[in-house]
Amino acid sequence: MKILLKNGRIIDPVTGIDKVSDILIVDGIIQEIGAVSSGKGMEVHDLNGKIIAPGFIDMHVHLREPGFEYKETIETGCRSALAGGFTAVCCMPNTDPPIDDAAIVRQIIERSKNVGDGVVDVYPVGAATKKREGQQLSPMMELAEAGAVAFSDDGAPIARADVMRRALEYAGMIGKPVIQHAEDTCLTRGGAMHEGFVSTSLGMPPMPAAAEDIMIARDIELVEAYRSPYHVAHLSTRGAVQLVRTAKNKGLPVTCEATPHHFTLTDESVRSFDTNTKMNPPLRELADVEAVKEGLRDGTIDVIASDHAPHSYDDKEVEYNRAPFGIVGLETAIGLAYTELVLTGLLPVDEMIRKFSTNPRKILRLPTISLTTGEPANITIIDPEKEWIVDIQKFKSKSKNSPFHGRRLRGKAVGVVNHGILAHSN
Numbered sequence: 001m002k003i004l005l006k007n008g009r010i011i012d013p014v015t016g017i018d019k020v021s022d023i024l025i026v027d028g029i030i031q032e033i034g035a036v037s038s039g040k041g042m043e044v045h046d047l048n049g050k051i052i053a054p055g056f057i058d059m060h061v062h063l064r065e066p067g068f069e070y071k072e073t074i075e076t077g078c079r080s081a082l083a084g085g086f087t088a089v090c091c092m093p094n095t096d097p098p099i100d101d102a103a104i105v106r107q108i109i110e111r112s113k114n115v116g117d118g119v120v121d122v123y124p125v126g127a128a129t130k131k132r133e134g135q136q137l138s139p140m141m142e143l144a145e146a147g148a149v150a151f152s153d154d155g156a157p158i159a160r161a162d163v164m165r166r167a168l169e170y171a172g173m174i175g176k177p178v179i180q181h182a183e184d185t186c187l188t189r190g191g192a193m194h195e196g197f198v199s200t201s202l203g204m205p206p207m208p209a210a211a212e213d214i215m216i217a218r219d220i221e222l223v224e225a226y227r228s229p230y231h232v233a234h235l236s237t238r239g240a241v242q243l244v245r246t247a248k249n250k251g252l253p254v255t256c257e258a259t260p261h262h263f264t265l266t267d268e269s270v271r272s273f274d275t276n277t278k279m280n281p282p283l284r285e286l287a288d289v290e291a292v293k294e295g296l297r298d299g300t301i302d303v304i305a306s307d308h309a310p311h312s313y314d315d316k317e318v319e320y321n322r323a324p325f326g327i328v329g330l331e332t333a334i335g336l337a338y339t340e341l342v343l344t345g346l347l348p349v350d351e352m353i354r355k356f357s358t359n360p361r362k363i364l365r366l367p368t369i370s371l372t373t374g375e376p377a378n379i380t381i382i383d384p385e386k387e388w389i390v391d392i393q394k395f396k397s398k399s400k401n402s403p404f405h406g407r408r409l410r411g412k413a414v415g416v417v418n419h420g421i422l423a424h425s426n
Contacts, residue, residue, distance in 0.1 A: 059257065078112060091123070094155035128171075136163075245298075260329060310398060332390055387409070
């Protein structure tokens with residue numbers, strides 16, 4: 001199988017390449033980069049004006065299988081990832097049963113290989129504690145041997161300090177990060193949105209920013225003591241950004257991610273009472289959004305991840321306080337990042353690519369993806385000039401719970417290459 005990508009702008013943060021050239025892929029391996037003439041038996045694609053980047057990975061996705069297949073399945077989630085331009089996703093363990101058993105890890109990986117052509121790789125994140133109850137550690141070694149790339153109780157924090165300490169110690173020995181959903185639930189219990197002027201004016205039960213900051217501050221103290229890799233999921237407050245920045249300046253193994261909705265929307269959106277503006281962490285104030293953007297700009301925030309959280313129409317079509325947290329994000333992540341970060345001059349496009357591709361793989365200790373001769377072809381193709389309007393009815397995800405319906409964006413993935421297959425995002 002020969003695939004020739006012609007006239008694309010190759011941008012690779014690993015090698016520092018940024019040039020217009022051709023890439024010849026033979027049997028899934030990059031055979032040549034340069035001026036390549038088309039020949040017999042080649043599948044040729046003219047990518048003039050398109051960006052060829054190392055394959056994007058979303059390290060925070062909820063595929064809902066097993067247990068909640070009415071919201072999403074591995075198959076529909078992978079279709080959504082492909083439509084969004086991702087060659088890999090990491091699925092979180094808040095399933096039923098949770099991903100706290102090696103057999104479930106293996107089942108998810110095998111299931112993903114049999115979805116479509118297996119273009120999208122699925123890397124399970126194992127539960128940090130049994131049943132995600134935060135009391136006893138899960139069998140981390142067995143989960144890692146089965147293929148788990150990290151440990152988390154996402155959807156809930158690892159609340160007990162002694163349990164987090166042990167999780168860090170064991171995960172550190174295995175060489176895997178602990179991913180924390182940073183929330184002191186004693187402060188947020190019963191809350192529906194960010195605590196501030198808007199929540200007061202709407203009479204909504206609040207979720208203070210301090211709940212996130214306190215948990216991260218505690219965890220960083222443990223990281224300083226035990227020096228194990230620690231990753232903050234969906235960071236959202238200005239206090240959290242500063243805590244991570246300080247930890248990095250100390251040389252601690254602390255990393256973090258931000259979602260497109262947390263650098264795009266504020267709590268003012270909740271005034272619509274659209275339950276698709278309800279997520280956890282909640283949408284914050286403008287000052288928090290600006291702090292997250294600055295964290296992305298200065299490198300404090302390593303990764304952009306969607307926190308793709310599908311819910312059915314019936315789940316979300318209820319009173320705001322009763323609605324579940326979460327929105328889908330795989331199919332809008334690249335467009336939102338390009339529109340809000342690159343077009344505004346906040347990030348150069350190679351830095352956006354780094355946060356979607358190179359950095360998450362480094363954090364998860366996955367093989368580095370590089371657009372280099374002799375390397376496997378793992379590629380995301382982006383049309384930076386593509387203007388489009390978000391239409392939830394065109395989503396490949398089983399769920400449509402997005403607050404971005406009708407939003408005009410620029411920049412869209414048009415295809416991916418993985419395992420020797422070129423797949424169009426549409």
